[in-house]
Amino acid sequence: MKQRIFITRKLDDGVLAPLREKFDVRMWESESESVPRDILLQEVAEVDALWTVLADNVDRELFEMAPKLKVVSNLAVGHNNIDLEVAKERGIIVTNTPGVLTETTADLTFGLLLATARRLMEAENDVRTGNWTSWSPMGYTGMDVGGATLGIVGMGRIGEAVARRAKGFDMRILYHNRSRKMDAEVEHGFEYVELDALLGEADFVVILAPYTPETVGMIGARELGLMKKTAVLINVARGAIVDEVALYDALKNGDIWAAGLDVFTTEPVPQDNPLLILPNVTVLPHIGSASITTRLGMMKLNGQAIMDVLEGREPENRVV
Numbered sequence: 211m212k213q214r215i216f217i218t219r220k221l222d223d224g225v226l227a228p229l230r231e232k233f234d235v236r237m238w239e240s241e242s243e244s245v246p247r248d249i250l251l252q253e254v255a256e257v258d259a260l261w262t263v264l265a266d267n268v269d270r271e272l273f274e275m276a277p278k279l280k281v282v283s284n285l286a287v288g289h290n291n292i293d294l295e296v297a298k299e300r301g302i303i304v305t306n307t308p309g310v311l312t313e314t315t316a317d318l319t320f321g322l323l324l325a326t327a328r329r330l331m332e333a334e335n336d337v338r339t340g341n342w343t344s345w346s347p348m349g350y351t352g353m354d355v356g357g358a359t360l361g362i363v364g365m366g367r368i369g370e371a372v373a374r375r376a377k378g379f380d381m382r383i384l385y386h387n388r389s390r391k392m393d394a395e396v397e398h399g400f401e402y403v404e405l406d407a408l409l410g411e412a413d414f415v416v417i418l419a420p421y422t423p424e425t426v427g428m429i430g431a432r433e434l435g436l437m438k439k440t441a442v443l444i445n446v447a448r449g450a451i452v453d454e455v456a457l458y459d460a461l462k463n464g465d466i467w468a469a470g471l472d473v474f475t476t477e478p479v480p481q482d483n484p485l486l487i488l489p490n491v492t493v494l495p496h497i498g499s500a501s502i503t504t505r506l507g508m509m510k511l512n513g514q515a516i517m518d519v520l521e522g523r524e525p526e527n528r529v530v
């Protein structure tokens with residue numbers, strides 16, 4: 211009997227073709243809606259491989275219902291939706307998609323930074339809705355990006371790619387990370403600083419740290435209080451790294467100037483999240499890696515990893 215793969219979202223047929231030749235591939239046929247939990251739990255009972263997206267909660271309950279499962283491949287570089295401890299306990303391989311999304315996510319990060327600094331969404335909305343009534347001397351005025359100080363919290367591959375872009379804008383680049391990047395400091399002049407110093411000095415604070423127990427709530431009321439009143443916070447990592455209630459207060463009270471958010475604690479963000487009614491917040495639906503080439507590239511990595519594990523080879527991009 212062929213080994214079985216279950217895919218939790220409708221994915222590109224071209225990417226799936228090599229898998230279909232060798233395996234019994236089953237797929238939840240919606241691109242935009244998550245597979246219901248009860249169906250997912252039924253499916254995993256018979257699978258050898260599970261191909262997931264960030265919205266799928268791969269927890270102990272799921273692992274315990276999947277006696278044949280050998281590999282979970284996640285269509286993301288982040289893997290906070292998967293209980294890695296249980297995967298390890300049960301000898302199940304988990305893979306992700308690093309590298310291929312670095313430049314695309316850095317593009318989006320820089321785009322969100324520019325859009326937030328220069329109030330692009332608000333201005334665009336006014337043009338479309340007929341609220342652009344006259345040219346106004348101080349209308350839509352924002353913050354300068356060129357020559358400003360950028361503070362990157364979490365200097366991994368994406369952080370470095372954002373910093374390289376910022377160099378083209380003559381920005382001073384501060385970073386905070388678990389480990390220092392001496393090569394990048396020498397080559398590009400990036401400056402390592404403690405988190406509090408970064409928050410106090412940066413005009414733009416970009417959160418790119420991984421989601422871990424240590425980073426949850428890392429930016430709370432105290433940290434936001436250290437930022438300049440003119441500063442902009444950009445979060446493209448995971449929503450829960452920033453305390454959303456504290457962020458709302460800081461934005462409403464003018465303790466910081468604006469925020470650009472591609473990620474939220476709960477996704478899709480509930481319509482009653484108070485951040486959505488603040489004019490100084492620019493919001494996006496978690497699209498950091500969303501270019502056609504990159505998403506297809508991510509899928510190829512997942513497909514290859516699943517193929518490798520099911521055929522007895524060591525996969526690339528193994529998380530555990």
Ligand code: DGY
Pocket residue numbers: 264285286287288289311447498499
């Ligand atoms: C990731 O890869 O972790 C992004 O957040 C989703 O593309």
